[in-house]
Amino acid sequence: KNQVEQSPQSLIILEGKNCTLQCNYTVSPFSNLRWYKQDTGRGPVSLTIMTFSENTKSNGRYTATLDADTKQSSLHITASQLSDSASYICVVSAASSGDKLTFGTGTRLAVRP
Amino acid sequence: KAGVTQTPRYLIKTRGQQVTLSCSPISGHRSVSWYQQTPGQGLQFLFEYFSETQRNKGNFPGRFSGRQFSNSRSEMNVSTLELGDSALYLCASSTSGTSFDEQYFGPGTRLTVT
Numbered sequence: 001k002n003q004v005e006q007s008p009q010s011l012i013i014l015e016g017k018n019c020t021l022q023c024n025y026t027v028s029p030f031s032n033l034r035w036y037k038q039d040t041g042r043g044p045v046s047l048t049i050m051t052f053s054e055n056t057k058s059n060g061r062y063t064a065t066l067d068a069d070t071k072q073s074s075l076h077i078t079a080s081q082l083s084d085s086a087s088y089i090c091v092v093s094a095a096s097s098g099d100k101l102t103f104g105t106g107t108r109l110a111v112r113p
Numbered sequence: 114k115a116g117v118t119q120t121p122r123y124l125i126k127t128r129g130q131q132v133t134l135s136c137s138p139i140s141g142h143r144s145v146s147w148y149q150q151t152p153g154q155g156l157q158f159l160f161e162y163f164s165e166t167q168r169n170k171g172n173f174p175g176r177f178s179g180r181q182f183s184n185s186r187s188e189m190n191v192s193t194l195e196l197g198d199s200a201l202y203l204c205a206s207s208t209s210g211t212s213f214d215e216q217y218f219g220p221g222t223r224l225t226v227t
Contacts, residue, residue: 042220043221091156101158
């Protein structure tokens with residue numbers, strides 16, 4: 001069964017600090033992995049998308065890494081800001097007919113001043 | 114370019130009733146997907162429509178149905194509501210609906226079943 005697990009479930013950090021969120025998946029065959037940011041009361045917004053051949057991809061202060069061998073991804077946030085407070089969702093796509101998406105349950109990040 | 118819009122934003126229904134939610138995609142987008150989001154389960158895929166045809170379906174009971182119109186607007190219907198249907202319902206649109214296409218999500222409809 002395809003699964004995506006994220007850790008930690010929640011995280012509190014001080015403004016200006018860095019943090020790393022983890023995503024482990026068992027989706028097979030792998031197609032791509034996306035990280036989304038979801039602010040409270042809003043729909044998710046895509047941060048990065050990574051395919052099998054990509055190890056690292058950045059979007060401003062957000063850097064995603066992918067290890068397709070161990071089926072792990074991480075999202076690193078540098079110099080956190082209050083606006084980074086949100087849920088971060090890892091989504092993995094299977095390379096099969098229907099292009100099925102498997103969603104993680106997310107990491108809720110709170111950045112405190 | 115206007116984003117994805119969903120109506121209504123909030124809805125309160127009682128058990129046994131039915132509900133219809135609406136989603137207007139970004140202009141030019143032909144794929145619309147629907148998701149249910151609950152605190153315990155996260156985002157779960159309901160179905161995807163492309164050019165008025167249901168192309169993919171998640172593991173939800175037949176009480177959940179949808180349709181897409183020729184202008185790509187989509188509606189989702191839930192019949193015989195249960196307490197467990199209380200959730201945030203999100204729709205997302207994309208140009209062709211493949212996983213490589215970025216999906217643009219609407220703000221969601223918060224459904225409460227009492």
